[in-house]
Amino acid sequence: MTSSRSISFEIRLTAWTLVFTLAATGLFLRDMAISASATSFRHWVELASFTLIVAFLIYGNVGYQLTRIGHLQRRHGHRPASRGELECCHRKAAAPLVFLVPSYKEEARIVRQTLLSAALQEYPNRRVVLLIDDPFRFDDPDALAALVAVRNLTTSLHLQMEGAAAPFRAARETFLRRAAAAPLVMADEAAIVGALYLQVAHWFDSEAALWECADHTDRFFVEAVLRAPAEAHRERANAWLQRAEAAAEVIDRVALEREHARLAAMFDVALASFERKRFANLSHEPNKAMNLNTYIGLLGKRFCEREHADGLHLEETSRPDATLEVAPASYLITLDADSLLLPDYALRLTGVLEAPGNERIAVAQTPYSAVPGAAGTLERTAGATTDIQYLVHQGFTHHHATFWVGANALLRHAALNDIAVVADENGRPVRRYIQDRTVIEDTESTVDLIDKGWRLYNYPERLAYSATPADFGALVVQRGRWANGGLIILPKLLRYLLSGPGRLQKMREGFFRVHYLTSIAGVNLGLLAVLGYPFPDTLQSPWLPLTALPYYALYARDLRASGYRRGADLLRVYALNLLLLPINVGGVLRSLHQAVKGHRIPFLRTPKIAGRTRVPARYVAALFAIIGVCLAAGLQDVLDGNLSHSLFAFANGTLFVYGIATFIGFGAAWDDLHHGIDGVVRRLRPAPAPERVSVYE
Numbered sequence: 001m002t003s004s005r006s007i008s009f010e011i012r013l014t015a016w017t018l019v020f021t022l023a024a025t026g027l028f029l030r031d032m033a034i035s036a037s038a039t040s041f042r043h044w045v046e047l048a049s050f051t052l053i054v055a056f057l058i059y060g061n062v063g064y065q066l067t068r069i070g071h072l073q074r075r076h077g078h079r080p081a082s083r084g085e086l087e088c089c090h091r092k093a094a095a096p097l098v099f100l101v102p103s104y105k106e107e108a109r110i111v112r113q114t115l116l117s118a119a120l121q122e123y124p125n126r127r128v129v130l131l132i133d134d135p136f137r138f139d140d141p142d143a144l145a146a147l148v149a150v151r152n153l154t155t156s157l158h159l160q161m162e163g164a165a166a167p168f169r170a171a172r173e174t175f176l177r178r179a180a181a182a183p184l185v186m187a188d189e190a191a192i193v194g195a196l197y198l199q200v201a202h203w204f205d206s207e208a209a210l211w212e213c214a215d216h217t218d219r220f221f222v223e224a225v226l227r228a229p230a231e232a233h234r235e236r237a238n239a240w241l242q243r244a245e246a247a248a249e250v251i252d253r254v255a256l257e258r259e260h261a262r263l264a265a266m267f268d269v270a271l272a273s274f275e276r277k278r279f280a281n282l283s284h285e286p287n288k289a290m291n292l293n294t295y296i297g298l299l300g301k302r303f304c305e306r307e308h309a310d311g312l313h314l315e316e317t318s319r320p321d322a323t324l325e326v327a328p329a330s331y332l333i334t335l336d337a338d339s340l341l342l343p344d345y346a347l348r349l350t351g352v353l354e355a356p357g358n359e360r361i362a363v364a365q366t367p368y369s370a371v372p373g374a375a376g377t378l379e380r381t382a383g384a385t386t387d388i389q390y391l392v393h394q395g396f397t398h399h400h401a402t403f404w405v406g407a408n409a410l411l412r413h414a415a416l417n418d419i420a421v422v423a424d425e426n427g428r429p430v431r432r433y434i435q436d437r438t439v440i441e442d443t444e445s446t447v448d449l450i451d452k453g454w455r456l457y458n459y460p461e462r463l464a465y466s467a468t469p470a471d472f473g474a475l476v477v478q479r480g481r482w483a484n485g486g487l488i489i490l491p492k493l494l495r496y497l498l499s500g501p502g503r504l505q506k507m508r509e510g511f512f513r514v515h516y517l518t519s520i521a522g523v524n525l526g527l528l529a530v531l532g533y534p535f536p537d538t539l540q541s542p543w544l545p546l547t548a549l550p551y552y553a554l555y556a557r558d559l560r561a562s563g564y565r566r567g568a569d570l571l572r573v574y575a576l577n578l579l580l581l582p583i584n585v586g587g588v589l590r591s592l593h594q595a596v597k598g599h600r601i602p603f604l605r606t607p608k609i610a611g612r613t614r615v616p617a618r619y620v621a622a623l624f625a626i627i628g629v630c631l632a633a634g635l636q637d638v639l640d641g642n643l644s645h646s647l648f649a650f651a652n653g654t655l656f657v658y659g660i661a662t663f664i665g666f667g668a669a670w671d672d673l674h675h676g677i678d679g680v681v682r683r684l685r686p687a688p689a690p691e692r693v694s695v696y697e
Helices: 004-035 041-077 083-091 108-119 141-181 186-210 216-245 253-265 288-296 345-354 377-398 413-419 441-451 472-482 486-498 506-532 544-561 566-579 581-597 617-640 643-664 666-684
Strands: 097-103 126-132 269-274 302-308 311-316 331-335 339-341 361-365 408-412 421-425 428-432 455-458 464-466
Touching: 004 041, 004 544, 041 377, 041 506, 041 544, 083 253, 083 345, 097 108, 097 288, 108 126, 108 141, 108 216, 108 269, 108 331, 108 339, 126 141, 126 288, 141 186, 141 253, 141 269, 186 216, 186 253, 216 339, 288 428, 331 339, 331 345, 331 413, 345 361, 345 408, 361 413, 361 441, 377 455, 377 472, 377 544, 377 566, 377 643, 408 413, 413 441, 441 455, 441 486, 472 581, 486 506, 486 581, 506 581, 506 617, 506 643, 544 566, 566 581, 566 643, 581 617, 617 643, 617 666, 643 666
Parallel strands: 097 126, 097 331, 126 269, 361 455
Antiparallel strands: 302 311, 331 408, 339 464, 361 408, 421 428
């Protein structure tokens, strides 16, 4: 889907599959209406339940096809800014930009990649802040060593950038003095610029040569963040050297000034770190949102450190001898510590926010893609679902239904101020810019922004990449967090959709936003019901599978276009989604529990450790229980002559078995189950009575 003709074909194809889906849906509903002639109350309940489940699944199918059309239309009409348009920021004072990288128990090597991808952005007037949230564990030598290593990262990188930037700053100052003193010899000036770009290319090449590539993420980082820019700078150097040799060519002095400004800004970036947990009067809420909120609240202010009875405090001051001065920022980029940005990310997205007519865009982002080249089957399959979600989110923007995706996003500071609220935490006022009521803080903040009249925008190129969990235990934590909170946010979204002006215009937006918040609950609970309950053959319409056929056909095409195998990876994606069923249902139930009880659910960060993360025994037990239910339901259906449902139950049971074998391993699954049972037994076993010891011994 690269050429204009192929994109037009895909749009027409999707439109025809949408018509096919709607026609098959109409015929399915006709069959259900005919089935409604029965008078049994049980039949009516079965009919209503089955139709509702199927309707929700079709809702998702139609939504996918509509977002696919939207994505393709945006891609067809996308005209990226030229290099000259992007680099106009070097001719004026660029708005200050700060990268905020929240970090919690991250491996220093991974964080260094992220920090470098931010520091090497081609945007002037930028700085990078690592928000370290590791706990103080002086009783654990390994944890302390990891904390010290992460603390040292920003210091070492700041010194490295300072050393790299010095010659280009000096070259610019020398050029400005020459320009002010006498007429410039343009050929000589062009040769100087060419030589400087060769020096930049050499720096990137040297950094790439020193980087040890342990996995596919390292290889991608070296190629995309280091070698690709090196080649681009080398080509630019050669172009300027050729201009220097062509003495007859007129060289623009303004162009020379812009090149020197660009070169001077290439490595001119300040890196620092901040640890909120050092200060007793700052929020210690254990989640990423409050880590970000704490630092955002410091922007543009000065502080001093003072000792109090309860510990060290950070207090605002106007005195010139402040111990901490936090520069203001017009824009913020929040970047997860395991994510990577391509060099143009900041330039292109700030260009979007500063374009005329975009003053009310609060968030600009390119939804992250999976780091390509994963060797493991699980990481590759989970990455495929991430890459398909990228397409869906691009379609959301076409339908004015963009959601903030928190792994990487450019934020307008004024918009965050507009939605900020002050809350009480342990008797102290805390300013929340990003909501932390749920563990999907970016999704709830999206609703806050659109309710205030702000817009969100997905840039239609892949410019950001994020790591995918390489083992099932880590994936359970990540996807369980994603499944939690949608139903809690839904009432706030409905209030926005049903209030204020433009309620009719909001219907299109609401179609996609409501499904985004409810899909995990609806799809997983519905599938669990269909697997476990023997719906009679009288409800099985031949048109039912045809309603899903276009969805899977298009999904397979999109997998192929994203670099995956059409058939094999589609089967693996379906099997992985089956394995995530109890995780998703667990997340939904925790959301309902929070909605009833009002207790905030702890924020669980995705584990990033060498080796395998254990899967909670309750999830392993649930997987085996579902397999048992599928087999039992299939056998009972065979005995009852309910052949359609028996085939469905057996097929899904087989895919559950395949999924466990492929993504977990039966040995590992049994080990996790046995480990969990042992833990329960140890907790239930009464403690042994203390031995009686004679006081005379």
